[in-house]
Amino acid sequence: MPGDPPPRVPPEALRLGMLFGGGAVVGLWAVQANASADADVLLATAAHLAGLLAGYGILVLLLLMARVPAVEHGVGADRLARWHARGGRFVVGGVAAHALLAWGAYLAHTGRGPLGGAADLLGYPALAAATAGTVLLLAAGAVSARAVRARVSHETWRGVHLLTYAGAAAAFFHQPAGPDLAGIPVLAWLWSLLHAQVAVLLLWYRAAVPLRAALRHRIRVVDVRSESPDTVSVVMRGRALAALQAEPGQFFRWRFLTRRLWRTALPFSLSAPPVGDTLRITVKVVGGHTRRVKRLRPGVRVAAAGPFGAMTARVRTRRKVLLIAGGAGITPLRALFETLPGGPGDLTLLYRARTSDQLLLHAELEQIAAGRQCRLHYLLGSSRGPDDPLTAANLRRLVPDIAEHDVYLCGSPGMADAASRALRRAGVPPDRVHAEVFAF
Ligand SMILES: Cc1cc2nc3c(=O)[nH]c(=O)nc-3n(C[C@H](O)[C@H](O)[C@H](O)COP(=O)(O)OP(=O)(O)OC[C@H]3O[C@@H](n4cnc5c(N)ncnc54)[C@H](O)[C@@H]3O)c2cc1C
Structure with a gap:
């Protein structure tokens, strides 16, 4: 294998980093929290804490899914998905709590009725955008709930999840103006910089790197062998595949460029060690996509993102x-x-x-x-x-x-x-x- 082994972030280091970030957010809130017994101030203070934690949580959720190789190889895709799902529940709770507490604080402060108060708040463009973002984030939470997830197709689930990028962006715009950040310009800048950095990582590793790899490696299916009535092995060949540094135990997300499969990147592990420019997967038919994989023919082009996985x-x-x-x-x-x-x-x-x-x-x-x-x-x-x-x-x-x-x-x-x-x-x-x- 050429070059040094790719760097890996151990799970403990990532967990510690996430906890440290959460602690810093609570600290930021604590030094500015208003010690007052008035209902409106109490509600607003609690809303700020929920909002800061939810905002930080969104950032972490996006980072976990950014497919940064050192994180994927060190922590492992399934553990990242588990953390993302657990964190998602926390974020959905935090976002809902923040919205309700902030609304309550406004009503207590102004004496307006619930609907009039909501209309007032939605009159501020940044808050209207944040409300739209909240709705999108809650929708992603809803389709991810176990009972719903089992009933919706992967495409629907994924489509709603993609909308959360828009939701996170919409929610972001009211954050630097919030009282915990607005008072300290350097913190508002830091917060914005962190968001920009996560956005760049997402664009780079989820879009640019797979595109560059597809253009560079030009992988094609060369053979589809039946292993059993419902299982096939797909052998693929490309250029300079050693540069991928794929290891036994790892998997790729494969996009087979046929009319019915190109929209979906399917995760399949390497079922044999990579040999030269040849990779092999073995796929059991369990549903629509895998049925189409079974029908693949030699010559089909493949865009492969990866390798992923820590089980090496x-x-x-x-x-x-x-x-x-x-x-x-x-x-x-x-x-x-x-x-x-x-x-x-x-x-x-x-x-x-x-x-x-x-x-x-x-x-x-x-x-x-x-x-x-x-x-x-x-x-x-x-x-x-x-x-x-x-x-x-x-x-x-x-x-x-x-x-x-x-x-x-x-x-x-x-x-x-x-x-x-x-x-x-x-x-x-x-x-x-x-x-x-x-x-x-
Ligand atoms: C890391 C990893 C490695 C895997 N390696 C192998 C392997 O080597 N061989 C093998 O036979 N199977 C493997 N699988 C399972 C395989 O990916 C699924 O069986 C396949 O994606 C199901 O597709 P389907 O549409 O035919 O089935 P469906 O019945 O439509 O779906 C079955 C399950 O797969 C999910 N799914 C469907 N499409 C996708 C997608 N694009 N991305 C993620 N999930 C999806 C669905 O949400 C559902 O939970 C692996 C899965 C993971 C997570």
């Missing part, structure tokens, strides 16, 4: 490694199974599927296991009842020194939760479990 050889801390895959989660682990350094007996792969005909790439796995003298076990059966193979007792039976292992885990959220619980009970500390969950 770099996070390993132990000589012995246990890989646990569920369903299509075998893809990145298949690439790691082949490439993680280790002698005979150092690597064990447990592959969870309901039935043997759902096992993907099993001929390759058996070949790798035989060639490297690694252990390979299929965990078949239902996850309910006494035959559930993913229990602590079964893990200990198959891998007696399991507590001595690093664990790489990949699968659906349900499978990953079950495996994490069983691993904890079997004595594996959580910080030794390196997981990539196929969730959005």
